Structures are given as structure tokens and as C-alpha cells.
Amino acid sequence: MDITFNISLSSYRTFLIKYIMISIGYWGIFKKCGVARKWAFIPVAREYHISLCADKEKEGRVYTVLSIFYYILEIATYFLQQFPRVYLFMLIPILGLFVALVIYSVKIYFGLVKVFNRKKRWVWGFFFFEGFMAIIWGFVGSFQPTKKVENLKMAEGAKELGRDLSVIDEGLTVNIRQRTVFDFYKKKNLLKDIHMRIPKGHMVLLLGGSGAGKTTYLNALTGYEKADANIMLDKNDVYKDYAKMKYDIGFVPQQDLMRGNDTVAMTLSDAALLRLPKEMSVMERENRIASMLDQFGLMAVKNSLVDKLSGGQRKRLSIAMEFITDPDLFILDEPDSGLDGVVARKLFVKLREIADEGKIVIVITHTPDRVIDLFDDVIVLAKDATRTGRLAYYGSVKESYEFFGKTSMEEILLSINQKDEGGEGRADEFVEKYADIMKERVG
Amino acid sequence: MTVMEAYEVKHRGRIAQTFIYLGKLFRLFLFQSDWKVLPMSAVIAGLVAFAVGGNLYKTMEGTLMGTFALSCICVWNGFFNSIQMICRERAIVKREHRAGLHITAYVASHMIYQAILCALQVIITIVVCTIMGVTLPQKSLVTPWPLVDLGITLFFITYCADMLALLVSAFARTTTTAMTIMPFLLIVQLLFSGAFFSLPKEAMPLSNLTTTKWGLTALCAQGDYNSLPMVSVWNNALKLKNVEIDGGKPLLMMFQYIEENDMREDILMFSAQQNQKPEYDFSIDIVIRCWLWLFMWTCVYIIVTVILLEFIDRDKR
Numbered sequence: 173m174d175i176t177f178n179i180s181l182s183s184y185r186t187f188l189i190k191y192i193m194i195s196i197g198y199w200g201i202f203k204k205c206g207v208a209r210k211w212a213f214i215p216v217a218r219e220y221h222i223s224l225c226a227d228k229e230k231e232g233r234v235y236t237v238l239s240i241f242y243y244i245l246e247i248a249t250y251f252l253q254q255f256p257r258v259y260l261f262m263l264i265p266i267l268g269l270f271v272a273l274v275i276y277s278v279k280i281y282f283g284l285v286k287v288f289n290r291k292k293r294w295v296w297g298f299f300f301f302e303g304f305m306a307i308i309w310g311f312v313g314s315f316q317p318t319k320k321v322e323n324l325k326m327a328e329g330a331k332e333l334g335r336d337l338s339v340i341d342e343g344l345t346v347n348i349r350q351r352t353v354f355d356f357y358k359k360k361n362l363l364k365d366i367h368m369r370i371p372k373g374h375m376v377l378l379l380g381g382s383g384a385g386k387t388t389y390l391n392a393l394t395g396y397e398k399a400d401a402n403i404m405l406d407k408n409d410v411y412k413d414y415a416k417m418k419y420d421i422g423f424v425p426q427q428d429l430m431r432g433n434d435t436v437a438m439t440l441s442d443a444a445l446l447r448l449p450k451e452m453s454v455m456e457r458e459n460r461i462a463s464m465l466d467q468f469g470l471m472a473v474k475n476s477l478v479d480k481l482s483g484g485q486r487k488r489l490s491i492a493m494e495f496i497t498d499p500d501l502f503i504l505d506e507p508d509s510g511l512d513g514v515v516a517r518k519l520f521v522k523l524r525e526i527a528d529e530g531k532i533v534i535v536i537t538h539t540p541d542r543v544i545d546l547f548d549d550v551i552v553l554a555k556d557a558t559r560t561g562r563l564a565y566y567g568s569v570k571e572s573y574e575f576f577g578k579t580s581m582e583e584i585l586l587s588i589n590q591k592d593e594g595g596e597g598r599a600d601e602f603v604e605k606y607a608d609i610m611k612e613r614v615g
Numbered sequence: 616m617t618v619m620e621a622y623e624v625k626h627r628g629r630i631a632q633t634f635i636y637l638g639k640l641f642r643l644f645l646f647q648s649d650w651k652v653l654p655m656s657a658v659i660a661g662l663v664a665f666a667v668g669g670n671l672y673k674t675m676e677g678t679l680m681g682t683f684a685l686s687c688i689c690v691w692n693g694f695f696n697s698i699q700m701i702c703r704e705r706a707i708v709k710r711e712h713r714a715g716l717h718i719t720a721y722v723a724s725h726m727i728y729q730a731i732l733c734a735l736q737v738i739i740t741i742v743v744c745t746i747m748g749v750t751l752p753q754k755s756l757v758t759p760w761p762l763v764d765l766g767i768t769l770f771f772i773t774y775c776a777d778m779l780a781l782l783v784s785a786f787a788r789t790t791t792t793a794m795t796i797m798p799f800l801l802i803v804q805l806l807f808s809g810a811f812f813s814l815p816k817e818a819m820p821l822s823n824l825t826t827t828k829w830g831l832t833a834l835c836a837q838g839d840y841n842s843l844p845m846v847s848v849w850n851n852a853l854k855l856k857n858v859e860i861d862g863g864k865p866l867l868m869m870f871q872y873i874e875e876n877d878m879r880e881d882i883l884m885f886s887a888q889q890n891q892k893p894e895y896d897f898s899i900d901i902v903i904r905c906w907l908w909l910f911m912w913t914c915v916y917i918i919v920t921v922i923l924l925e926f927i928d929r930d931k932r
Contacts, residue, residue, distance in 0.1 A: 257817070396713055396928065418715065419626065429710040433646040434639065445635050447714055450625045477646065494714075 184250075193303030194218075200310020201225055205287075206320040216240050224321045226283030233356055235276040242269045277302075284309070287317045322559075329558040330603035332365040333610045339404045343371040344393075344501060344532050351385075351392050351399035351561075361560040362388045363399060367610070368551065368566040370534075372500070375527035375546060377569070378536045379581060380553035381589040385561025386536055389553060390503055393534075394421045405501055419447060422494035424504040426536075428486045432479035436470055436489055437461070439478055443493040464492040468522070484515040488522075495526070502526060503534045513542060520546050540581040544569060550581070554588035554599035564588055564602040576602065629720040636724035644728075656692045656736040660743040663688050668749035672838040675845045675887055681749075682834035683811040685740075686827045689769050690804050692736045693776025693826075694797055697729055701784040701924070702793045709927045718924045722917065725781060733773040737766050752837045756899045764837055764902070771909040772830035776804070778916035779826070785923045788930070810835075826909065832894055833905035840895035844883035 198212035198221075205225035211217040219239040223232020249262045281298040285291070288309065297305045309315045336347040351363040363385045370376055380386045392399035395414045403410040410417045430439055440461050448457055465471045468488040473481060481489065487507055495502065504523065508516035520535075520543040527533040527548075534551075537543070550572045552565040565575055576584045588602060589595020627635070644650055667684045670677020701708065708721065741762060744751060755761040779800065787793035806812055809822025810831050822828040856867045873879055894901065 418713070423713065425706075425710055427706060429707045431639070431643065431704060431707060433643055435642075438639075438642060442635055442639060443714075445627060446632065446711065446716060447626070450627055450631075 190303050194306045197303065197306020197308070197310040198222055201284075201306065202310075204310070204315070205317050206323060215243055223280050223283070225287065225317065226280045227287050227319060228280050228283035231276055231279045231283070235273065235280060238269055238272050238276065242266070242273055245269065274299075287319050288315055289318050290315070329364065329560055330556045330562060330600040331607055333367055333607045333614075334365065335367075335614070336402060337367045337369055337614060339407070340369045340371065342406055343369060343374075345369050345404040346393060346401070347403070348389070348392055348399050348401040351388055351397075351401070361558065363392065363561040364556075365607075366553075366561075366563045368563070370532050370549065372530050372532055373527055374548040375524055375533045375535070377540050377544070377547045377550040377581070378534055378553070379540065379550055379585060380561070381555065381585060381593060381595065383559075383561075384553040384555050384588075386553055387505065388561060389551075390423070390505065390534070390536075394418070394423055394501075394503065396423075419497050420499050420501065422497065422499035422502045424491050424494050424502075424507060426505040426507075426509055428490045430478050430486070430490060430493070433477055435475055435477055436481070437465070437474040439489065440464055440470075440474075440492060440496065444496050447497045460496060464496050468492040468495075483510050484519065487511065487519060491519075491522075499531070501532045501534070505536050506538060507535065508537055508539065508543075517543060544581055552576075552584060552588065552602070554603060555590060556600050556603055562599070562603040563606060564599060565606050575605070626715055629717045629723070632717055632720035633723045633727070636721055637727055640724060640728040652692065652696055652732065653735055653739060655695070656688075657739045657743050659688050659691060660740040661747065664744050664747035664749045668744060668747055672750040672752060673843065675840060675843045675890065676847050678835060678838055678840050678843055679810060679831075682831050682838070683808060683827070685769065685834060686772055686808065686830040687805060688740065689737075689772035689830060690776040690801065690826055692740075693733065693773040693778075694780040694801065696732050696736075696773075696777050696780065697725070698780040698784055698793050698797050699790045700725060700729075700781060701920075702787045703790050705788060705927070705930070708924070709930055712927055718921055718927070722781075722921050722924065726778070726917065729777045729781065730774060733770055733777055736773055737769040740769060741766055752839070754839060754897070756837060756897070756902050761837070765834070767906070768830060768833045768837060768902070771833075771906055771913075772826055775826045775830075775909045775913045775916070778913045778920070782916045782920045782923070785920045823908070824912075826912065829905040829908040829912075833902050833909075835892075835895040836897060836901040836905070839897040841887075841891040841893075842897065843887060844880065845887035845890050846883055848886040849879070849883055 195213045195218060198218050199209050202209045202212050202221060202225065207221045207224060211221040216236055216239050220232050220236040223229055223235055226232070245262060245266050249259060249266065252259050252262060278295060278299065281295045282292065284298075285294050294305070336349075337345060339345045346366060346368045348363055348366040350361060350365070352359055352361050354360070366389065378386055378389070388397070391397035392401055393403055393410075395403065395410045395417065398411055401411070405417060405420065408417055408420075410421070434442075444457050444461050448460065452460075462471075465474050468491060470485065470489055470492065473485060478486065478489065491504070491507065502523075507519055507523070511519065516539070523533050523535065524546045535547075540547075540550075547569050549567060550565065550569050551563070552572070553561050554564040556562045565572055567575070572581075572584065573579060576587055578584045578587060586594070587596045588599045589597070590599070591597035663684045667677070667681045671681030671685075672678055708716070711721075712718065741751070752761045752765055755764050757764050757767070780797070783796050783800065784793050787796060804825050804827045807814065807818070807822045807825045808827035808831055809819060809825070810828065814822065852866070853870065856870055857864060858866055873882060
């Protein structure tokens with residue numbers, strides 16, 4: 173049987189008219205939202221930029237990628253009409269992509285409705301009459317967004333120290349010039365111009381709002397995600413000697429990442445086998461495991477399954493797993509999350525003891541004020557105007573109050589947080605102030 | 616002086632780490648109820664033997680259906696063994712990778728552990744089939760023992776599916792995602808086996824991608840498919856015995872003649888001869904070729920799994 177497909181020209185004409193109507197509407201919407209209007213007519217780019225207007229960038233990325241495939245397949249089917257079987261086969265992914273695109277467009281329109289402070293029923297309008305709705309929203313004056321898209325290209329970051337600090341003999345020297353990533357085809361600065369020297373025996377609080385780059389900083393510090401940086405632990409270069417140095421740095425993640433159906437003793441034993449040197453004798457290794465069980469109060473539960481432990485015990489086990497190598501640099505990401513005040517305090521006292529043994533202990537916590545007396549120093553990271561993580565302060569806890577003019581760590585955090593996060597939005601001010609102080613110090 | 620400084624820093628390599636993780640996996644086998652896959656495989660084998668075991672290796676149709684069912688239970692077992700293995704502890708693996716774990720050692724430990732699990736499941740399946748009175752191949756091709764030949768094929772099918780599921784587990788970030796992908800893969804394995812369901816000519820090359828195609832082919836070859844009688848033509852013709860033509864029943868007379876002269880078996884064999892498939896010949900080359908295909912796919916899945924896991928550090932929090 174000879175099957176011929178004649179896709180009518182009118183259906184392509186309809187598609188083209190709809191495309192132009194939506195683009196004209198987007199032109200107006202983009203202008204209102206502060207997005208370059210040229211993108212409204214460019215396929216794929218317009219899908220991404222409408223998501224920015226809707227404050228739905230995450231969904232917009234998926235929407236954009238789906239659009240790319242959709243457009244490619246649509247064009248391919250146009251040229252494959254004379255091959256009926258292939259044409260029909262192509263319709264299957266097109267249908268799948270179309271459904272996904274509709275779902276994501278609805279998500280984005282919900283975001284747009286929120287940004288324009290309109291009732292949700294407007295989404296139905298977009299669903300059935302997308303072109304008309306886009307034109308109405310784009311050109312009727314009463315439709316105004318409550319939030320504009322930030323143009324970070326125009327923003328200027330706070331001034332920098334711009335030079336590396338000299339290396340200290342005993343302690344951690346951090347000189348992070350910048351840490352960048354390519355995020356959805358765009359270069360993004362995550363951290364910039366972070367320089368400090370932390371002496372041994374110090375317990376340091378790492379403070380910063382959401383997205384200020386705390387985890388990125390720690391990952392750069394430990395060499396886990398390398399930055400354009402120079403990280404020296406004593407006289408050892410963490411990046412150059414990463415294979416060796418990673419065993420000298422303990423990192424305790426926020427979640428208790430252990431197998432719940434293994435026993436405490438075996439969990440520690442496996443951690444010891446993985447982390448301790450091969451040359452260590454069985455006796456020494458067993459002694460080390462026993463001392464960890466003892467030091468972290470786990471002796472009584474050593475034969476229990478990890479799942480049966482309390483929150484505090486589990487956290488102590490997680491710390492013991494890292495501390496088993498007796499690292500010089502010990503980093504903990506919110507070790508007190510999920511713990512009550514008394515248990516959390518006990519845990520921090522234990523960390524203080526570790527620091528007093530001559531280690532550097534760096535801790536992220538969201539409730540610093542209840543244990544601030546145990547810390548020596550504080551590192552304050554903040555997002556500057558370009559949304560890059562910057563160093564707003566590093567120094568003693570006591571001097572930090574004076575520097576920020578506040579009386580608690582929570583107040584300091586509020587002062588550096590952006591205004592749209594409920595903060596005072598003074599990050600750039602403190603970043604520059606600290607850079608000036610540092611310039612004076614290092615000459 | 617720290618613990619680390621006291622020694623020339625050398626840590627356990629890939630082989631030692633493989634055994635550390637192997638120990639861990641066997642502990643989890645006991646404590647995390649992973650052992651349940653063994654009785655489950657016995658139950659599945661029992662059900663399949665009950666449903667389609669009657670004509671397996673007795674007729675062409677029964678053999679095709681039975682070997683397809685056997686391939687399917689092997690794929691099912693393999694999938695269930697490891698579909699959640701990595702994704703359920705992905706964050707833990709990431710932490711351990713940071714602490715010095717070699718991904719190759721981690722995957723190798725899974726390979727060994729799963730191989731043992733698959734071997735046990737194959738033994739269970741064969742024992743259950745034997746107990747249920749299912750006919751199994753009587754002649755051997757590769758080893759001197761037909762059951763060992765059969766066991767190796769079943770093992771290759773199960774293990775290949777197992778490694779595919781391990782790949783999915785390494786790819787998926789969550790157990791929910793893995794369990795969503797699994798039925799889709801299972802359907803592909805069933806539909807594109809290339810034997811049980813008729814595929815368009817253009818789709819036939821796709822069947823080379825499936826574990827079931829190579830498993831089923833090897834199982835049919837081992838059971839000497841082409842020497843078996845074909846009953847479907849006879850059975851369908853028999854349904855027409857009462858058709859009247861000019862007041863008589865010529866087909867009924869013909870069937871009576873065949874039965875009276877004891878020609879039924881000859882007819883069945885003649886019917887089979889017209890439907891023989893060279894790809895199911897009782898040949899060592901065919902069986903070895905199928906094993907090699909299964910082995911190759913297993914290797915591909917393992918390599919991809921390792922590559923995927925090497926990027927585990929890029930996982931977002």
C-alpha cells in the first residue's frame with residue numbers, strides 16, 4: 173500500500189502565526205521584566221528568558237532543553253514526510269516532548285502569575301490562548317511585574333584585596349582567588365578573593381547566608397572541588413598533594429551518611445581500613461578503633477546497628493569515622509542539626525577538645541550563639557552585588573561584634589543577608605571594609 | 616606527630632578495598648534482608664514451571680514459550696538483585712569516594728557479590744524446575760553435563776540483567792527513579808527478544824541489544840529445538856475435523872486414517888521440519904556465540920557503571 177503524507181501548508185502557517193503572536197507578547201513582557209527584548213523572537217532563548225521573568229529558572233532550564241529537541245524533531249519531520257514509517261516513528265518522541273513542554277509551560281505560567289500578582293485562573297488563559305494572553309500581559313499597562321530580573325552583568329562587585337597572603341608555618345593558609353563554574357552555558361563566579369590564615373588549635377565558626385558559598389568554600393579548602401587557589405596546610409600544598417593530604421583532612425557532612433544496617437564497630441572498622449595507612453598493624457588499628465569508641469562515647473553501643481542509635485550517637489559515630497585518621501584539619505557541616513541544645517552543646521565541647529589538641533576545627537552551624545563561647549574565630553561569607561561569595565570577615569569572635577556593630581552572630585548574619593532574604597543587604601559594605609583592613613595589615 | 620605522619624602514607628589499593636566492600640555487602644545481605652531475593656527466585660521459578668513447564672523441551676511451541684519464560688525470570692531476578700543497590704546509598708558512596716574509595720573497587724565488590732547471588736538463584740531455579748518435573752536438556756554441548764550448560768546460560772542471562780540494573784542504579788539518583796526505569800527496561804527486554812513476539816524487519820537489529828534474545832537462543836539451541844515436533848499445525852487442523860464438504864467430513868476421515876496408521880508423529884515431525892530455525896541448531900558455535908554476546912553486554916554495562924560513578928562527586932547536595 174502506498175501511503176503519502178501531505179502535511180497541509182495551513183498547519184505550518186498556523187504554527188508560524190502563533191509563534192509570532194507569542195513572540196510579540198514576550199517582547200512586551202521581557203521589557204517589563206528587564207530582560208533584553210531581542211530574545212523574544214529567538215527560538216529556545218525566548219523559552220529560557222520567559223522562565224527568568226517567571227522567577228522559575230530551574231524549570232526554565234528543562235523547558236529550554238526540551239524546546240531544543242522539540243524544534244529539532246519538528247524540523248526533521250518536515251523533511252521526512254516522504255518516509256511514512258520514519259515520520260510516524262518520529263511522532264512518538266514529538267508527542268512525548270509536547271506533553272512535557274505543556275507541563276513545564278504551565279509551571280512557568282504559574283510563576284508568571286505570581287510575579288505579576290494575578291489570580292491563578294489566568295493560567296487557563298495562557299493554556300488555551302497563549303498568543304493572545306502574551307500580548308495582553310506584554311502590552312496592557314495594568315499588568316506589571318512585582319519583581320524584575322536581576323542583570324548581574326551590570327552589577328559591580330565589592331573591591332578586593334587582590335593579593336595572596338604569605339604562608340604560615342603551622343596552620344592553614346587559604347588564598348582562593350576565584351572559584352568559577354559553567355552553569356547552563358554561563359560562567360558563574362561562586363567565590364572570589366578569599367584570603368586567610370588559620371593557626372593550629374583554633375576552632376572556627378563558618379557563618380554565611382544561604383547561597384553565600386559555605387559549602388563551595390569548604391570543598392575548595394579540602395581540594396574536593398579545586399578552585400583557582402593556593403591552599404597550604406602547614407607547608408603542604410593541599411591541591412598538589414591531594415592524594416596524600418585528603419587523609420589529613422576530615423570532613424563530616426551534614427547528613428549522617430552511614431549504612432544503617434551495619435554495626436557501629438564494623439562501620440568504624442571499615443572506615444579505619446579505608447582511611448588508615450596500610451602499614452599500620454592490626455593491633456594498632458584495633459587500638460585506634462577502641463580509642464575512637466571510647467572518646468566518642470560509643471563503647472556501649474558498639475555492637476548495635478547504626479539504625480538503632482540516637483541522633484547524637486549517630487552524629488558522634490559520623491565524626492569518629494573521620495577523626496579516626498587524626499586529621500590536622502577537621503571540618504563539620506552543621507553537626508548539630510537535629511540535636512537538642514544539651515546534646516549539641518556536649519558535641520561542641522568535644523570539638524573544642526579536639527581543637528585544643530592542636531587541630532584546626534571549622535564548623536558550620538545555624539545556631540551559633542548557643543555555643544559561641546567555644547569558638548576562637550569566625551569566618552563570615554556573604555554574597556556581594558554580583559551574587560559571588562566573598563569574605564566579609566575573618567578574625568576573633570570578640571572583634572567580629574565590634575566590626576559589624578552587632579551583639580550576636582544571628583544579627584551579623586542578618587546584616588549581611590540580601591534585603592530580599594529579609595536581611596539588611598550590607599554585604600558589600602563589610603566586604604570592602606574588611607578588604608581595607610586587610611590591606612592595612614599586609615601593607 | 617599525627618597518626619598519618621607516623622607512616623609512609625600508603626593506603627589500601629583496589630583489591631583490598633574490594634574485599635572490604637565485599638564483607639560489607641555480605642553483612643548487609645544478612646541484616647538488610649537482601650537474602651529475600653533467594654526465596655523469591657524459588658517462588659518465581661515454581662510459578663513459571665507450573666505455568667509453562669509442561670511442554671518445555673517437548674515441542675517446538677512449548678520450548679519457545681518455556682525458554683522465553685525462563686529468560687524472563689532470569690532477567691527479573693537480575694533486575695531485582697541490584698536495581699536499588701547503588702542509588703540507595705549514593706550519598707554514602709560519594710562520602711566514601713571523598714575518603715579514598717576507588718570506584719572500580721566498589722563496582723568490583725558488587726560484581727563478585729552479585730555473581731554469587733546470581734549463581735545461587737540459577738541453582739535454585741534448576742532445582743525447582745527439576746522438582747516440578749520440567750524436562751530439561753538431555754544432551755550437552757560445551758561441558759560434559761547438560762545441566763551445567765543450562766546453568767551457565769541461565770547465569771549469563773541473570774548476571775547480564777543484573778549488571779544492567781546495576782548501571783541503572785548508578786545512573787539514577789534515587790530509588791524511586793530506578794524503580795521507574797526498571798519496568799520500561801523490562802518491557803524492552805520482553806518485546807524485543809526477537810523470537811516470542813514478531814517484530815518488523817527494521818526492528819530486528821534492536822533485538823541484539825537484549826539479554827532475552829541471546830538467552831533464549833542459547834536455551835533453544837541447548838534443547839535441540841530443531842529436533843522437536845511441532846504441534847500447533849496439527850492442533851489447529853484438528854479444530855476443523857467436523858467441517859462438512861458435500862455432505863461428508865473429509866478432514867475427519869483423514870485424521871482417522873492418520874491415527875489408524877500411526878502416522879501422527881510423522882506428521883508432527885514433518886510439520887516441524889518445515890519450521891526449523893537454523894539459529895536454534897544444536898550447535899556449540901551458536902551457544903558459545905550467545906554466551907559471548909551476553910558476556911560482552913555485561914562488560915559494557917560494567918564499564919558504563921564505573922564511568923557514571925566516577926562522576927559521583929558532581930552530585931549536588
